[in-house]
Amino acid sequence: MAGYLARRVVQAVLILLGVTFVTFILLYLLPADPARQIAGRSATAATVQSIRQQLGLDLPLWQQYLRYLGNLVQGDMGRSYIQRTEVASLVWSRLPATLLLMAGAIVCELAIGLAAGILAAVRRGRPTDTAIMVASFLGVSAPQFVVGILLLYVFAVQLGWFPIGGYGTFAHLVLPSLTLGILGGGWYSRMARSSMVDVLRQDYIRTARAKGAGGRRIVFVHALRNAVLPLIAMIGLDIGIFMSGAVVVESVFGWPGIGQLTWQAIQQVDIPVIMGVTLTAAVFIVLGNLLADLIAPLADPRIKLR
Amino acid sequence: MRTLMLAGALASALLCGTALTQAAGAADIKNGGSMIVTYKDDVATLDPAIGYDWQNWSMIKALFDGLMDYEPGTTTLRPNLAESYEMSADGMTYTFKLRPGVKFHNGRALTAEDIKYSIERTVNPATQSPGAGFFGSIKGFEEATAGDGSLSGITVVDPRTVRIELSRPDATFLHVMAINFSFAVPKEEVEKSGADFGKQPVGTGAFKLAEWVLGQRVVFERNPDYFEQGLPHLDQITFEIGQEPTVALLRLERGEVDVLGDGIPPARFLEVRGNAKNKDLIAEGGQLHTGYVAMNVLMEPFDDVRVRRAVNMAINKDRIVRIINGRAVPATQPLPPTMPGYAKGYEGYAFDQNKAKALLAEAGFPDGFDTEILANNTDPNPRIVQAIQQDLAAVGIRAAVKTLAQANVIAAGGEPQGAPMIWSGGMAWIADFPDPSNFYGPILGCAGAVPGGWNWSWYCNKDLDAKAAAADAMVDPAKKEERTAAWRDIYLKIMEDAPWAPVFNEQRFTMHSARMGGPDAIFVDPVHIPVNYEQVYATDVQ
Numbered sequence: 001m002a003g004y005l006a007r008r009v010v011q012a013v014l015i016l017l018g019v020t021f022v023t024f025i026l027l028y029l030l031p032a033d034p035a036r037q038i039a040g041r042s043a044t045a046a047t048v049q050s051i052r053q054q055l056g057l058d059l060p061l062w063q064q065y066l067r068y069l070g071n072l073v074q075g076d077m078g079r080s081y082i083q084r085t086e087v088a089s090l091v092w093s094r095l096p097a098t099l100l101l102m103a104g105a106i107v108c109e110l111a112i113g114l115a116a117g118i119l120a121a122v123r124r125g126r127p128t129d130t131a132i133m134v135a136s137f138l139g140v141s142a143p144q145f146v147v148g149i150l151l152l153y154v155f156a157v158q159l160g161w162f163p164i165g166g167y168g169t170f171a172h173l174v175l176p177s178l179t180l181g182i183l184g185g186g187w188y189s190r191m192a193r194s195s196m197v198d199v200l201r202q203d204y205i206r207t208a209r210a211k212g213a214g215g216r217r218i219v220f221v222h223a224l225r226n227a228v229l230p231l232i233a234m235i236g237l238d239i240g241i242f243m244s245g246a247v248v249v250e251s252v253f254g255w256p257g258i259g260q261l262t263w264q265a266i267q268q269v270d271i272p273v274i275m276g277v278t279l280t281a282a283v284f285i286v287l288g289n290l291l292a293d294l295i296a297p298l299a300d301p302r303i304k305l306r
Numbered sequence: 307m308r309t310l311m312l313a314g315a316l317a318s319a320l321l322c323g324t325a326l327t328q329a330a331g332a333a334d335i336k337n338g339g340s341m342i343v344t345y346k347d348d349v350a351t352l353d354p355a356i357g358y359d360w361q362n363w364s365m366i367k368a369l370f371d372g373l374m375d376y377e378p379g380t381t382t383l384r385p386n387l388a389e390s391y392e393m394s395a396d397g398m399t400y401t402f403k404l405r406p407g408v409k410f411h412n413g414r415a416l417t418a419e420d421i422k423y424s425i426e427r428t429v430n431p432a433t434q435s436p437g438a439g440f441f442g443s444i445k446g447f448e449e450a451t452a453g454d455g456s457l458s459g460i461t462v463v464d465p466r467t468v469r470i471e472l473s474r475p476d477a478t479f480l481h482v483m484a485i486n487f488s489f490a491v492p493k494e495e496v497e498k499s500g501a502d503f504g505k506q507p508v509g510t511g512a513f514k515l516a517e518w519v520l521g522q523r524v525v526f527e528r529n530p531d532y533f534e535q536g537l538p539h540l541d542q543i544t545f546e547i548g549q550e551p552t553v554a555l556l557r558l559e560r561g562e563v564d565v566l567g568d569g570i571p572p573a574r575f576l577e578v579r580g581n582a583k584n585k586d587l588i589a590e591g592g593q594l595h596t597g598y599v600a601m602n603v604l605m606e607p608f609d610d611v612r613v614r615r616a617v618n619m620a621i622n623k624d625r626i627v628r629i630i631n632g633r634a635v636p637a638t639q640p641l642p643p644t645m646p647g648y649a650k651g652y653e654g655y656a657f658d659q660n661k662a663k664a665l666l667a668e669a670g671f672p673d674g675f676d677t678e679i680l681a682n683n684t685d686p687n688p689r690i691v692q693a694i695q696q697d698l699a700a701v702g703i704r705a706a707v708k709t710l711a712q713a714n715v716i717a718a719g720g721e722p723q724g725a726p727m728i729w730s731g732g733m734a735w736i737a738d739f740p741d742p743s744n745f746y747g748p749i750l751g752c753a754g755a756v757p758g759g760w761n762w763s764w765y766c767n768k769d770l771d772a773k774a775a776a777a778d779a780m781v782d783p784a785k786k787e788e789r790t791a792a793w794r795d796i797y798l799k800i801m802e803d804a805p806w807a808p809v810f811n812e813q814r815f816t817m818h819s820a821r822m823g824g825p826d827a828i829f830v831d832p833v834h835i836p837v838n839y840e841q842v843y844a845t846d847v848q
Contacts, residue, residue, distance in 0.1 A: 032713035033758065036720065040358050040436020041760045042738070042748055046451055047438050048758060050431040084351045085505050085520070093520035149552070159554055164560065165553045167522060168547075251346070254549040256521040264347050267684070269713040 004305045008293075013288045019282040020072070023275055024065050032269045034081050068275070069216035077279070078272035080265075087276035090261060095165055098257040101180070101250070102242040104173045106235055108181020113188020114231070118219060121190065121196035121227075139186035145195060148179045165254035176253040180246055184238065188231060195225040229300055236292025240285030307847070320710040325806055339844025340542035341822060343552035343836070348547055349524050351504030352515070354489035355428040355435040359568065360736070360835050363486060365747035368526060368538075368839040370489035370509030373402050373421065374480050378841045379827025381594075381644070381740035383480050387416065387490060388509065388758035394684055397475040397781030400485075404466045410492045412516040418468040420490045422460045427496065428487045430455025437487030440738070443476035444503075447641060470792040477789055481739035484833075512538040512840040522547055525837075539843035555817075565818040572686060575631045578817070586820070591830025592644040594737035594815045596637050596745070599679070599726045599807040600719070600762035601791045607677075608726060614804040617727075618655035619662035620701040623809055626693050630686050633815065637808035640745050640797050643830065654801060654808065662701040674702020680725045682732035683709040691729045694809075719762035728762045729809075735760075740832060742793035746774050750800055758768035766807035770796055821846050 009015055035052040036043075052058050056067055056304060071078065077087035120132040156164045166172050199205065208222050247259035258277055263271035297303045354370045385391060399788070408416040412734045428435045441447055445459025459471040472479065480575035482488060495508040507515055511731040512534070513526035524545040528538055529613050546563065551571040555564045555578070570578050578584055600606040601617060608614055623636035638654030641647055666674060680700075681691035688709045698705045706728060710718075712733055716726035737744045748754045752771050754761030777792035800806070816829040816836045823845040828838040 030714070031717045032711070033717055036717065036758050037713055038434055038436065041734075043436055043438040044439050044442075044451065045756060050451075051434050054432070054434065056649060079501065082350050082354060083348060084353070086499065090520060097521075142325060152553065152556070155659065159561070163561065164557050251548070251550045252553060254546070254553060256548050260548050261348075261521065267711060269711055 001305060008290055009109075012290070015286055016279065016282055020069065020275070020279060021065070023278045025061075027271045028061055028064070030269065030271075034271055038090055038219060040082055048289060070274075072279075077276040080270050080273045082265075082268045082270045083273075087272045088219075090273060091258065091276050091280050094256055094258045094261050097180065097255060098243065098259075100173060100241060101176055101246060101255055101257055104177030104237055105180035105184065105242060105246070107221040108177045109184040109188050109238070109247065110231070112181050112185030114192050114228070115116050115191035116185065116226075117192025118196055118224070120193040120198065121213070124193075124197060129193075133193070135195070136186035136189045139182050140184075142183060143244075144179065145252060147182060148176070148249050151179055152174050152252065165244075165252070167254070172253075172255075176246070176249050176255050180242075180247050188234065191230050191234060192227060195230050196223060199223045199227045203225075225299060229296060230297050232299060233292050237285075238290040239288030240281065243281045243284035243288075311771050329480075335536075335539055335823075335843050335846075336540050336847050337536070337819075337843070338541050338847040339539075340561045341540055341565060341842065341844065342544045342546060343443075343565045343567045344546045344549040344551075344557070344563050346547075346549060346551060346554075348521060348747040349545065352524075353504030354425075354486045354491060354507075354509070355433050355437065357486060358436045364834040364839060365524070365526075365838070366486050366489065366507075367511070367834060368543070369507050369511040369515065370486070370491065371408075371511055372484050372486070372489045374484035376484060376740075378838050379825065379831050383484060386484070387421070387799050388483075391480075392675050393781065397472075397477075399469060399471050401463070401467065401469045401479065404468070405533060406466065408497070408510050410478075410490075410530045411455075411508045411529060412492060412495060413531075414492060414494075416490055416510055418462040419465070420492060421468045422462055423493050424458075424491045425460060425488055426450065426455040426457055427491065428455075429457060434711045435487060437485065440482050440487055443472045443474055443479060443482075445471045445473045447473065448720040459822055477778050477781050477783045478741045478743050479741065479781075481744075485739055490791060494842065513543065513785070516542070528589045534840075538840040540585050540839075543839060549692075553776075556740060558817065558819055561819060561821075563821050565836055566817050569836070570815055572631060572633075572815050575633065576700075579786065580813070586815070587817055589814075589816045589818070589826040589829035591814050591816075591826070592642065592832070593812045594642050594645055594740055594832060595812040596640055596642050596735055597634070597690075597729075597731050597809050597812065598637070598640070598734075598772045599809060600730060601805060601807070602723075602726050602762065603805055604722050604762050604764045607669065607671060607675055611803060612665045613671065614807075615655060616662040616665040616669070616701065617698065617703070618804050618807040619658045619665070620703065621694055621697045621807055621809060622657050624657070625697075626690055627810055629689055629693055631809075634810035634812045637811045639801055639808055640750065640806060641793075642737075642811040643744055645737065645740065645745070646790045647740055647797065649798055652798065652801075655775070655804070659697075659701050666682055666702060671702070674704060676704045676706070677726045678708060679705045679727040679729060680708045680710060680713055680715050681729040682712050684712070684732050690731055690809075694729060716760075719760070720758040722757065722764060725762065730762075742790070743774065743778050746793075746796065747763040750805065763805035767803065769797075779820055818842075823848070 034050050035057055038051050039048045051133045058062060079086055080090060116132045120129045123129045152175060156162045161170050162175050205218060205222055208218055247263045250257045250259040345361060349358055352362060352363050352366055352369060354366045357366045372382055373388040376382060376712045387408060389405040391400055391402045393400050427433055429438045429441050431451060440721060445458050446457045450457045454828060461469045463469050475630040490510055492508055496503050499506045505518060512527045512529055512532045516527040526543040527630055528541050551568045554563060554566050554736060555571055558566060579588060601614050603609055627636055638652055639649055679691060681687045686818050691707050695707050696704050719728050735749055748760045750761060750765055751774060752766035755764045755766040773796050777789050781790040812831045818829060821844055822842055824842045828841040831838040
């Protein structure tokens, strides 16, 4: 186990190094000039040159990259060109909201996806199954903005059950989580259905049936544990996806997560912030995958970590 | 010394002024209450030396003050931190006497040293201020930008008197003393906060910062020591961040927020404006803005004035104004109608596709030509540039549209051969201060036609540059009209050479809840967007 973990950590560091390098190169190749951007529209050429020097933008690419890495190792992600605030504090300030929405969304996805998937598997080939699969398909292909606005309009504006966007209480969390749950639940339900169908064909299920176990017991006690394995890996992936932010849903509901920050930074070509959120997302993707791999043996002891 | 305005603008300013005097001067406005303003994007920085977007511009005005300011709701200059000022006969020296009893939010009294320090801090290259260039007429500017920002032209005469010497007469100088980049900051706080002063601002303004939760909200509260009696009217302003404009509007309709910082979302504009119950909640006013197509005079075929004139005639401006739901008026010249120097009655190039085709044929392009037009990729600019593309196609100009992020368009425009045509929407040009010269130097003069500059048409007319310099040297208040006329002629000459095709001047529409009161002029204040925070009051405490 310790050896496995050490190997995974080394891998992770290499992956993250790769991410910083690729992102850095891509952003370096952008035609926008950060020094000009900071200097603003009324600046003289001398001002721009001085800013370029101060930021080290006049150095060759490899030196800039090494400087960035050197600062990064000390926990310094640089300062935003636009907000002039430390990137670390910008990212840090948005982590709690991001993690909260991620948890809410994954809970909703799992609840919707598992329930629908199991029901479809048990009713395989019947109208219920078809209806659930069509609904899943609609769910995964529906535009986030439309679903978000629709839920907001019905449950917040018309019925007044929830606040119209914002952040702070449990009530604020419901609609954005539900939006992401409806949209992502489709993937989970399809996965849950196919893995449940596989499991229900296994010999041990037939044995349990022969011993007289009831339908519910078969599904929830014998089959479910094996059927959720592929979903655990999906949750790992989802953690990464949500860490890069649920951009659209966050903006519809005014949710102060990383997605908003990322979108703003991309629009303003705020390079240090783009680097920072990319790296943060990468860290979480790596962590999410590691977590999924570590949890899998708990669900299925046959899986060995090597 | 008042900024001269055209008769119409002057009349409206006077009306606003009167309205304001009646409203704000009357003692019947009770202070108290609060206001919630929504914004989609984070507030960048509240450091007056650095903040330079339309969102933080007015927030900074609420926290800080400069020597000069404008009458609320107008473009008329008036002293602010200065109690009075004198200009020498040659217009080269200004002496400002400070108001007594002005205090920073930290309790310390403002002195002339603070004025000197604040301007020098903006000019200091280490501050990386986008506003350093505005102080170019102060003596010692060149040395200051190459060194530590110390300006030999600024002298502290005594704690309440500061003298500023210029290296050339500059009729716009008092406007520069009203611009955010000149606002007074306390040295000790700047040094304490370092690079984070923009997140922990301390000024002399009507409000002070109470709370800033990154990505969520910024809260201002009344400054009880504010030097202007009876202001501000509100106890508190909360800026809620991260709110999609569509959702913000829903919340305003429910009475949860008071002002839409990002304005009425375009998709719902007609419906909201057409609703009779919103009549008193939407203020409309002009904006010191012109949207234009810049044509690069260094690139073929736009080096031929006939081609540029043809483009001017080819664009159906009325249709483009309809595309943006009538939120603008068609433009005939570089200056917007509310700007002194605007040529009233000048028709510009009328929409005439046949004439445009004839001009193109005369220039040697009977079958048109292929070119490229760049535009900012945020709505409504892609839609506008497509309409322009169709108009150009109708006269034979096949323009490929490239929509890019703002920074990339600006970068391309700053290269001599970077872009044959640029639609300016979402980027340029809103005046920094209400003076015609601000529409020339950076975007039409030779100074802006340098790599990385904002003169995307690369139009550089030495003769006009000399005329512009001569106009800005007319500092004698008695020559105001002459100066305005000189500027008007400069812009008419530019229209002859047609480096731009002016398309429209944006109108401002500010929507507010019924809880907010004040004359319409402060909701479309020319120098405060979306609203003049000091002057607005809450109706529920009246």
